[in-house]
Amino acid sequence: MAIAPSIVLSRACTALSLFVVGRPHPAFASAARFFAGRGRLGPPPITCSFAHHARPRCRSAILPTFVGCKSFAAAQRAMSTSLGASNEGLSDIGQPSNNSNNNSDDTTNKMPSWKERIDVSIAKSRKIRGSNYVQISTVDYGAMEPRCRTVVFRGFLKGAPVDAVREVLSGGGTAGEGGDAEAESGYDCVMKMITDKRSSKVKELEGYHASERRGGGNTAEMVWWFPKSSEQYRIRGRLQYVGSDGPLFSYADGTTGSDEVRNYLVAERKQQWGTLSDPARGQFYWKNPGIPYASTENDEENDVPSGGRDRDGKVLPPPDTFLLMLLYPSTIDYLRLGDNYRQIDEWEESCRWKSMRVNP
Numbered sequence: 001m002a003i004a005p006s007i008v009l010s011r012a013c014t015a016l017s018l019f020v021v022g023r024p025h026p027a028f029a030s031a032a033r034f035f036a037g038r039g040r041l042g043p044p045p046i047t048c049s050f051a052h053h054a055r056p057r058c059r060s061a062i063l064p065t066f067v068g069c070k071s072f073a074a075a076q077r078a079m080s081t082s083l084g085a086s087n088e089g090l091s092d093i094g095q096p097s098n099n100s101n102n103n104s105d106d107t108t109n110k111m112p113s114w115k116e117r118i119d120v121s122i123a124k125s126r127k128i129r130g131s132n133y134v135q136i137s138t139v140d141y142g143a144m145e146p147r148c149r150t151v152v153f154r155g156f157l158k159g160a161p162v163d164a165v166r167e168v169l170s171g172g173g174t175a176g177e178g179g180d181a182e183a184e185s186g187y188d189c190v191m192k193m194i195t196d197k198r199s200s201k202v203k204e205l206e207g208y209h210a211s212e213r214r215g216g217g218n219t220a221e222m223v224w225w226f227p228k229s230s231e232q233y234r235i236r237g238r239l240q241y242v243g244s245d246g247p248l249f250s251y252a253d254g255t256t257g258s259d260e261v262r263n264y265l266v267a268e269r270k271q272q273w274g275t276l277s278d279p280a281r282g283q284f285y286w287k288n289p290g291i292p293y294a295s296t297e298n299d300e301e302n303d304v305p306s307g308g309r310d311r312d313g314k315v316l317p318p319p320d321t322f323l324l325m326l327l328y329p330s331t332i333d334y335l336r337l338g339d340n341y342r343q344i345d346e347w348e349e350s351c352r353w354k355s356m357r358v359n360p
Contacts, residue, residue, distance in 0.1 A: 141207035278307025
């Protein structure tokens with residue numbers, strides 16, 4: 001059974017994200033074969049993801065510029081005229097590049113972990129507008145359909161209690177011993193974002209925890225493309241939403257988490273609320289998303305505090321609709337197009353990252 005893909009286009013990142021649950025649609029398969037045979041393809045990059053056995057998967061490719069295309073044949077003609085000699089594409093993979101020295105890999109030295117690499121990638125792209133926009137995919141377990149969207153990456157958790165990661169990735173297991181500096185360094189990899197409690201992302205995770213798949217596998221995959229250095233990070237892991245009382249769902253059977261973890265996460269949520277811009281805070285006071293629009297110009301009940309502040313200009317406490325969204329990575333697939341380098345990092349039960357270079 002072929003299932004049509006779900007697509008999201010991010011203007012700021014010029015990235016197209018496409019996610020498919022089950023087998024790829026025949027039209028997409030034809031397009032994929034066509035793209036693979038074209039040789040040099042121009043930007044912008046696209047992000048393609050498939051949900052294998054209801055597990056999100058994603059990766060990047062190159063998308064030519066289509067102008068006024070009404071059919072696949074027209075797309076082919078437009079593609080042939082949009083190719084530029086200076087554009088990096090499929091035929092450039094493995095060729096020398098100015099970016100090939102990024103995160104140099106000397107086989108005589110210890111292989112840098114994905115976290116070390118992405119810290120460098122972020123620093124190089126810090127001045128690029130929209131460089132912190134990422135695509136994240138989930139699965140609607142009720143409809144068994146893919147869902148994807150663009151969100152803003154807001155940094156890594158710092159100083160997280162060791163049990164915070166173990167409760168999510170190990171289901172409350174006690175693998176690893178505290179005090180191991182090498183192991184505890186891995187706990188600084190949890191990625192921060194925000195979301196609205198009324199959004200579909202929350203309902204999708206609720207569906208996961210209510211399903212028979214609960215307790216196994218990952219619940220999301222993020223793809224982050226860095227155009228300046230031609231690097232892609234596919235970050236697979238488990239999502240967690242933190243509200244005013246702590247995490248909404250627990251990956252550990254029969255427990256809602258320790259008080260230390262809960263207090264730490266609630267404090268992180270409060271701190272993140274305070275760092276938001278006024279327009280970003282104001283969105284969490286809007287009416288329920290997804291319902292038919294109705295003008296509220298003369299609605300007396302439409303009392304949205306401007307910028308999430310009171311009349312004295314002080315920031316209000318975060319409303320219940322505001323959630324801190326965390327991604328706990330478990331598998332990272334790193335690809336650098338400049339020199340065709342690919343590396344897989346996996347989170348082990350010993351609470352350490354295992355890195356391995358693989359064929360691209």
